[in-house]
Amino acid sequence: xxxxxxxxxxxxxxxxxxxxxxxxxxxxxxxxxxxxxxxxxxxxxxxxxxxxxxxxxxxxxxxxxxxxxxxxxxxxxxxxxxxxxxxxxxxxxxxxxxxxxxxxxxxxxxxxxxxxxxxxxxxxxxxxxxxxxxxxxxxxxxxxxxxxxxxxxxxxxxxxxxxxxxxxxxxxxxxxxxx
Numbered sequence: 001x002x003x004x005x006x007x008x009x010x011x012x013x014x015x016x017x018x019x020x021x022x023x024x025x026x027x028x029x030x031x032x033x034x035x036x037x038x039x040x041x042x043x044x045x046x047x048x049x050x051x052x053x054x055x056x057x058x059x060x061x062x063x064x065x066x067x068x069x070x071x072x073x074x075x076x077x078x079x080x081x082x083x084x085x086x087x088x089x090x091x092x093x094x095x096x097x098x099x100x101x102x103x104x105x106x107x108x109x110x111x112x113x114x115x116x117x118x119x120x121x122x123x124x125x126x127x128x129x130x131x132x133x134x135x136x137x138x139x140x141x142x143x144x145x146x147x148x149x150x151x152x153x154x155x156x157x158x159x160x161x162x163x164x165x166x167x168x169x170x171x172x173x174x175x176x177x178x179x
Contacts, residue, residue, distance in 0.1 A: 002036035003097035004090065007076040011037070019114045027110035031130060032101035034111050038118075039097040039137045040078035041070030046142025047081075047149065054149045070138075073117035081145070088148050096141020103133030 001014035018033035048055045048063025055063065062080060069077035082089045107129035113120035124130050 002033060002075065002101075003040045003078075003093035006040055006079050006082065006093070011075065015114075022112065022114055027112045027125070028105065028108070030114065031104040031109040031111040031124070031126075034073060034115075034117070034120075035100035035104045035109075035130065035134045035137065036097035037073055037075045038070050038134050039100045039141060040075050040082075040093045041066035042134065042138035043093055043096045043141035043145055044078050044081045045070065046139050047145035050142060051146030051150055054146065054153045071118045073115050073119075085148070085152070089145065092141050092144045092148065095144065096137045098137070099140055100134045100137025103136060104130055107133060109133065 002011045004010045014033055014036070018030045021029045044059075045063045045067040048060045052060050059081070062077065066077040069075075078093060082093060104126075107126055109124065109126035109130040111120065111124050111130065113123055118131070121127050121131075
């Protein structure tokens with residue numbers, strides 16, 4: 001839910017559920033919510049870090065900034081990436097976030113703070129497991145996002161090569177016909 005609209009109403013519904021459960025003493029659910037909110041910007045960061053040559057300079061810079069935003073539980077840094085290709089990017093974000101959240105539940109992580117990203121590590125029960133869960137989900141999502149971007153760029157390059165080859169054939173045909 002957190003990665004579906006990254007700061008929008010669906011994300012807020014998950015967050016409000018997490019804070020309501022936190023108020024009742026359930027610190028496990030908030031661990032998953034936090035992990036799922038932290039993952040999308042980290043996914044973009046890992047994608048641009050691992051597949052940098054397939055992203056333009058602005059995206060590479062945004063990806064690096066998203067390491068900071070994600071680490072502080074600010075999901076919205078991933079929105080520009082999703083806006084460019086929502087059909088492929090949003091499911092990738094949701095998958096990576098889901099992996100991170102589910103792993104926190106499997107590891108029994110507890111986060112008693114409603115917000116803060118890695119700044120709340122001092123109060124997290126299962127610190128290493130929490131960070132590990134987030135990193136696994138983010139790296140999986142980042143690799144998938146990078147592969148999607150690589151395919152898009154490769155396909156665009158092939159189209160450009162085909163157009164250039166067609167222009168050359170046409171120009172050679174015209175030149176041959178003029179002789």
